[in-house]
Amino acid sequence: MIAAKGYAAQTSETPLAPWNFERRELGPHDVQIDITYCGVCHSDLHQIRDEWGGGIFPMVPGHEIVGTVVAVGSHVSTFNIGDLAGTGCMVDSCRTCENCQQGLEQYCVNGNTLTYNSLEQDGKTPTYGGYSNTIVVHEDFVLHLSEKLDLAATAPLLCAGITTYSPLRHWNVGKGHKLAVLGLGGLGHMGVKFGVALGAEVTVLSTSARKEEDARKLGAHHFIVTSDPDQMKAANASFDFILDTVSAEHDYNQYLSLLKVDGVHICVGAPPTPSALLAFSLIPGRKSLAGSNIGGIPETQEMLDFCAEHNITSDIELISIKDIDHAYERMLKGDVRYRFVIDMASL
Ligand code: NAP
Numbered sequence: 574m575i576a577a578k579g580y581a582a583q584t585s586e587t588p589l590a591p592w593n594f595e596r597r598e599l600g601p602h603d604v605q606i607d608i609t610y611c612g613v614c615h616s617d618l619h620q621i622r623d624e625w626g627g628g629i630f631p632m633v634p635g636h637e638i639v640g641t642v643v644a645v646g647s648h649v650s651t652f653n654i655g656d657l658a659g660t661g662c663m664v665d666s667c668r669t670c671e672n673c674q675q676g677l678e679q680y681c682v683n684g685n686t687l688t689y690n691s692l693e694q695d696g697k698t699p700t701y702g703g704y705s706n707t708i709v710v711h712e713d714f715v716l717h718l719s720e721k722l723d724l725a726a727t728a729p730l731l732c733a734g735i736t737t738y739s740p741l742r743h744w745n746v747g748k749g750h751k752l753a754v755l756g757l758g759g760l761g762h763m764g765v766k767f768g769v770a771l772g773a774e775v776t777v778l779s780t781s782a783r784k785e786e787d788a789r790k791l792g793a794h795h796f797i798v799t800s801d802p803d804q805m806k807a808a809n810a811s812f813d814f815i816l817d818t819v820s821a822e823h824d825y826n827q828y829l830s831l832l833k834v835d836g837v838h839i840c841v842g843a844p845p846t847p848s849a850l851l852a853f854s855l856i857p858g859r860k861s862l863a864g865s866n867i868g869g870i871p872e873t874q875e876m877l878d879f880c881a882e883h884n885i886t887s888d889i890e891l892i893s894i895k896d897i898d899h900a901y902e903r904m905l906k907g908d909v910r911y912r913f914v915i916d917m918a919s920l
């Protein structure tokens with residue numbers, strides 16, 4: 574086994590603390606990545622606090638992993654030692670179901686293996702994430718990164734990037750569309766960047782009036798403070814799409830009223846608690862309330878290549894791993910500008 578160190582939550586009630594553990598020895602198709610940076614996703618916080626249930630502890634969070642390949646298995650053909658490489662939210666899947674066959678491993682019928690808080694395909698070995706110094710991943714789930722982009726600012730693309738890129742591509746959001754991005758945090762700020770790059774007219778819907786200047790710098794054309802009834806009324810029935818990145822319970826009915834006929838409200842934000850939906854929020858405008866889960870491996874590579882071509886990365890605050898609790902506190906207050914990334918040299 575390979576000795577690894579990281580930060581883990583031992584239970585849903587305990588804060589993250591240093592923890593030593595082991596990674597598997599490399600199989601013929603495995604790649605070992607020494608982790609340089611790991612992004613901090615709100616999903617990390619939901620999971621270490623076990624807000625979604627079923628948490629596997631000890632838990633090493635982190636699924637926005639970038640670093641350098643330090644070893645490859647005997648049959649690895651697509652990576653060499655010294656390459657930049659990344660891993661996102663998944664490290665394996667059944668590979669045989671109809672969704673896996675189409676590169677939609679995020680919808681694996683038999684259950685994919687997430688990067689942490691999950692079990693390997695053997696059904697018993699827990700996985701540990703990227704708040705650590707090194708990771709071993711099957712080459713099919715490792716992504717190629719561009720040398721052109723800042724590496725730390727590339728890390729959040731592996732989750733916040735693909736999670737916003739995938740639905741925008743799926744619904745063909747682009748020129749001629751009015752897109753609202755609800756919530757300007759890690760996912761939201763990437764949603765703005767991709768929406769603008771794809772040619773949509775982008776409005777940020779935010780609870781934080783203080784984020785307006787940032788929203789415009791990110792490329793948003795309009796900004797609405799959701800607590801202002803006049804601004805909300807003026808936006809009634811005006812959007813083709815809402816990309817909802819909100820992490821806490823909120824009233825979907827309120828936002829559905831902002832959609833045009835045939836408009837689609839796409840949930841990517843995953844509040845732990847249910848929210849009541851009135852059928853009459855959908856019926857009069859033939860509206861859809863939809864969801865989207867990260868993105869498949871081929872599309873993740875496509876997104877990374879798109880980012881390299883369009884010079885898109887995340888706006889980040891680099892932190893030392895010992896400051897992770899403070900970062901979570903700020904995240905809970907909506908004070909993320911716009912993704913925390915852990916410098917793993919601080920481990
Ligand atoms: P984040 O950086 O904390 O951003 C969330 C934003 O939501 C906040 O900055 C805030 O923006 C807004 N917000 C927070 N509480 C709110 C409330 N009570 N009412 C209205 N708005 C509120 O989080 P993130 O990392 O972007 O993740 C967002 C959500 O997406 C999380 O639930 C996460 O688990 C989920 N997620 C889902 C997927 C997927 O595959 N579907 C992938 C990754 C993450 P404003 O200040 O602008 O209002």
Ligand code: ZN
Nearest residue numbers: 614616732733
């Ligand atoms: Zn994430």
Ligand code: ZN
Nearest residue numbers: 667670673681
């Ligand atoms: Zn599958």
